[in-house]
Amino acid sequence: MSLRIAICGVHIESSTFSPHLSGTADFEVTRGQALLARYGWLAEPWAAGVEWVPIVHARALPGGAVEPAAYDAWRAEIVEGLSDGTFDGVLLDIHGAMSVVGRQDAEGDLITAVRSVIGPEPLVSAAMDLHGNVSPTLFAGCDLLTCYRTAPHVDVWETRERAARNLVEALRRGGRPHKALVHVPILLPGEMTSTRVEPARGLYARIPEIEARPGVIDAAVWIGFAWADEPRCTGAVVATGTDAAATEQAARELGQAFWDARDDFAFVAPTGSMDECLDAALKDGSARPYFISDSGDNPGAGGADDVTYALERMLARPEIRDGSVRAVYASLYDPEAVAAVSHLPVGSPVSVRAGGRVDTRPPGPLLLEGTLEALADDPDGGLVAGVRIGGLSVFLTSRRMQYRLLESYRRLGVDVAEVDVVAVKIGYLEPELFEAAADWMLALTPGGVDQDLHRLPYRNLKRPIFPLDQDAALDLSPR
Structure with a gap:
């Protein structure tokens, strides 16, 4: 089965509390063969028979919010590239915590733009940082979502390969994957959630067993991004699978485990x-x-x-x-x-x-x-x-x-x-x-x-959220 899959994305983590603005000069932009060369797994057997179409990828060191003109230009380039023929799928290589000046939910805006041109039928698989955010809009627009499982991040390229492989396998299998999202009302700095130590180490160690269950494709835990003042900034769990019940159970189970560990998170060092x-x-x-x-x-x-x-x-x-x-x-x-x-x-x-x-x-x-x-x-x-x-x-x-x-x-x-x-x-x-x-x-x-989140002037977070609010409560009803 010959497949045509586009690769694109904008990858940056943005603090809305930083006065720095991230502009075009801050980004490394790759296109064409240089973009394809980033991904060593293109030669793997599972990737054979796929026409990988490079659109554009922009990546920057984390910084302040992105200047609108820079983001708009890359979004337009992605839309234009996706307009060139038809695609079976899109690999969205993003961070998940990009902010754009004057806007909210940048990745939600990006997936909306992608869907506006490819339509509802092609599958979209997102590879993300575990410090990203999963908004309802991003979740609705993607068919598969996965993220890093280590912090510090030593599995970045493994995650991108997993997102691509899950996409190819889903397209060859046919049908749409089931997916379930549980938002966990926890907002913590990454320095309290390193996978070197408990409880994050144990939480992420549960993923391989859950992922191996019949009917489950992938399970992912997002810590969320604490330094942006947007409603989508919160913990999240997403599971995808071939069986609806198994997928929902995986999301509920990981969401509950994340919530149960909330009082155990502490800074990774004195x-x-x-x-x-x-x-x-x-x-x-x-x-x-x-x-x-x-x-x-x-x-x-x-x-x-x-x-x-x-x-x-x-x-x-x-x-x-x-x-x-x-x-x-x-x-x-x-x-x-x-x-x-x-x-x-x-x-x-x-x-x-x-x-x-x-x-x-x-x-x-x-x-x-x-x-x-x-x-x-x-x-x-x-x-x-x-x-x-x-x-x-x-x-x-x-x-x-x-x-x-x-x-x-x-x-x-x-x-x-x-x-x-x-x-x-x-x-x-x-x-x-x-x-x-x-x-x-x-x-x-x-x-x-x-690191002291209580000192930050949040205005737009969805409240209550732990530990800023002790009355936060978990809703395990998955989307």
Whole structure:
């Protein structure tokens, strides 16, 4: 059976509490053969006999809400591409937590646009991040939905392959899959739901057994996205299958398990203010290297990446300023600051203001007076600079980036194994940092992805929702 399947999507996680705006320049856009080349499973036997048609895929580091003109252009390109002939199915490669300025439910808008051109008959399969959201509109427009099962996400490509394989198998089987959605009124930051620890580890460990049951195709649990103020932001469970009763039972069972675990979710590491984290890191006998997550401005969740609060607290420590403690701060997004020092030879004295240009909350731009320690080109951060102040190396970047890979530190001459304290704008530590850290804490710092959800000015969430509201209640009636 010859099948024709389109591939398209817009993939970004957007904090509506971040002043950063995500524009065209923030996205990596792939089309044509370059888009098909992303997917290694196209050569697998199950994918044979399928004409995979690349439309367009745009992907960006998490950030603020997307500028409408950028989103509208990609949506129009997707619609135009889908108008070129007929399709048996569409693989929708998305995140699920994109926000567009002035609108709500961006992915719901995207699936509505897709359906407007392909009609009701072709099957649509969505591959998503578990920190995405499943709105009623997105659920109604898709026939199959699946998401990552790990956080940190080490199964990204496995998830995309599963979504594609489920789609091909459903088309060859014929008929429409049954599907069931249970919204779970829980809203938690990802740093409380890592699958490294319970209860998320046990919750996601149940999926393979449920998925293997007769009549079930897939089961998926979405934590939801805590840093967008939209009604769709909530936990969700979706099951798909060939048997209606088995599919509904799978959704109910996982939804109940998620709800029953609500009081057990806790931060994946010890937490404290930035000063409390520094106290622990600088204490005699603390393990080295000691990592501190500057979590409130984590660009990996949508933070502006230039809040200077945590850096100011580090510079206030005499043992860091006088060089008796070796430390790293990674990083501040500030192309102006990088440009101001980039013409200087390494080793030159520098005096430059950095940070606080996008997210202007106190203390704002900081004056960095020290030595230009390194310059490098980074595939994520563009031209980057290291400024040494006493024992502290401050990384400045031309593009927003997350210092999650050790190679990024090495480009600026830093081996983290030789550092006492590493402060990094991140939430839970990504795998390489987790392995490198002798110990770590999560600093509850201010920013567009503040871990203390009670400090965020929600206006549009569907309430009540746990833990913001203790009277939240679960409705197990599936859609």
